[in-house]
Amino acid sequence: MERTSSCRRKTMARQHKAEVMIAGEQLRLRLHDGKLIKERRYHLRTYPNCFVAQELIDWLVSHKEAPDRPTAICLMQHLMDHDIVHHVCDKRPVFKDAKLLYRFRKDDGTFPFNTEVKIFMRGQRLYEHLIAGKDSILQLREEHGVAYQRSFPGCQLIDWLLQNGEAESRRQGLELCRALQEHGIIQHVSKKHNFFDSGLLYQFCINFRRRRRLSELIDESERDNKEGVTVQTHEDSHPESPFILRKNPPQEGNMGSSKNVKQVASGRRGSLNSLQLHSAAFTPLVQLSSSSPPVRCNPKSVLTRSFTCEELLAPGAPFIKKVLTVMGDALGWGFVVRGMAPCYVQAVDPGSPAAAAGVKVTHYISHINTVYTQGHKCY
Template sequence: MMLNQGETPEPAKTDETPEPAKTDETPADDVGEEDRVELLSSSLQESAEDFQRLTEIRLTGEQLRLRLHNSKLIRDRCQQTLTYPNCFVAKDVVDWLIEHKEATDRENAIKIMQKLLESKVFHHVCDEHPDFKDEKLFYRFRNDDGTLSPSKQMRVVVRSQRIYEKIVAEEDCILKVWEQGTERYRRTIQGSQLLDWMLKNHEIPTRKDGELLCRSMVECGIIQPVRGCHHFSDSDLLYRFAINFRRKRKLVEVLGDISPYKERQQDSPDSPFCLRKLSAELPNNSFACADEPSPSPPSPVPKRSSQGGTGSYQPLKKEPMSPPSVLKRPVTVEELTAPGAPFMMKILHIMGDDVGWGFVVRGKGPCYVQAVDPGGPASIAGVKIRQFVKSINGLDCLYLHYRSIYKHIVAGPRALIVEVLEPLDDSLVPT
């Protein structure tokens, strides 16, 4: 009996047998996140590229539609006894494209419009002409008559655009610069952080729903991993928006053959309502207003993913990106309003277009114009650098921080009535 009891360790040895199995599994912990996620099939990659290309064309067409509305080229027209609402004349649009340097000649303009027509951006009012013709024919954008039936993919695009607009409008944007080794990735976000943001902002009911939405966004070419060709993962892997919904698009782009999905070019900086042409002198993250340079905040610590990994990506410290002030020295409100002060008040009327208003303001009260887009609405209205913002649409702005002015403009109408105080001499011009 004692010997039998002494033999009992044999089953214990069998209980210990899983230990070698554990050691066999340990190398899996050393496998990178990218090796454990689902890879995109070649067919899904091709489908994403094709749909991303179509989305870019339709976004270009939508920007053209808004510009033609602003130019009064889209309106109700009569022919014989019939009235055709919200349509444009093909010949007039060709003239407009050449005049606005969106096309080199009439042949180039026809090719651009034909591409938009083939992409179902607009159509002939009676659907009698499948080809675009440089004649006095009536065409209408499908977004003006509701004939573009939204597919599942287009619904994903609309939802993604709303999410993108919300993200980039936040003061502390979650799209940041990250680095891995010697590689740096601009305007990126971890998959787990994107889901956290969606839940916090009530864009999704559950994390699982968010993961399904993000997978659809990858399949539509809206977001993509910064490295490799894998599917969306609720992890520390980095993703970026492959489509910049705010970018001003040139119409000639619709004729290009290069796939932005393959090229993965860096996004241009966003500007919600100011600069339409961004120059090197402006900060990479410039909005309508620019703050004074501030010390770099500490880098955020990468958080563990929901799958238990600790990703190896490290966010870079945010560097001061603001350009130097156009003022030689700070100016106080008292200086601006003192009797006999060398400033002249002007009232300017700015009508924003589909891209924005075309100026940047800076400061903490009083605020001043830091940059103006040549040829933009603000420039046409007479806005100049070093002008001080006195009021906008009746709101006294002399003591307002630039963020308050920003919120006031974006929440109001497209038409701005701006009172500015313009210096009468060059005493504020830096030497």
């Protein structure tokens, strides 16, 4: 019994962490769109991608994300405690309603990409690819006389991972799926089984696309502290719950209409054990400034200007050729490339194998594992 309670406590903690990450990312994108995050100067020093705490509190209250200023401060402190935002100098662990500069860790590359975060981001990316596919495996299915929306057999998910290069073998796919279940991203539809390569039905526990309100973060945290993990709340069956299972009675044979949601484009991380960029990283001698715009979902190009293949290969061009070997882990390589003829590095996970190997944003790529890429679109 104690072991079950401990596992449930860990799962709920991970799910709450996932909700905080999603809410924080949604807030970050909204603040970028609202121009609250921008380059700012303080004491003769320039800080890129910052926001003023006092301005943000005003914004949260005016946009009804918080009923008053003390609640807004509490919400931002919650994001600070989960390493979503921080003071630009990391000298203030407490969020103050003052003219102080703060920054999202994802904007300055200090976000802690530990194993838990990597698995969460992997699960979110898989969810986006699965739900956006034309012949998605997320469908209305029945198990023991009960119909479940957006469910999938475990064996079909592993087949999909193999077909899309997300896993090299069924064993590796099984290990990934069990890691996703352990971290509260997928689960058996009736919560009775671990993940197996079989016909048992599973679902995503988290609706990554649902719009989060920041007030939910504190409400959920307080509820967990008051009720404890052994109490089953009614939130799991609420239509707006972040962990909704979308369970349907057997007589309902259709899934209903769904709103058209803009597809979030993302680079596909490979699953090979090693990746060698043969004479590939054309590094500009003049790097981008620190005030470059942040990497976002479906972001704009990070290049200050585009180069042609002829310019890259021309004698005397301001580029240096390098050979970088990336040893992939269970989550892939850790970088995103864009463009065609030539392709280049758009983003690099700070804690990934690619970052450890020296792959940097704005590197141009000519070969990947002896495959010439300058004439092909690279994903």
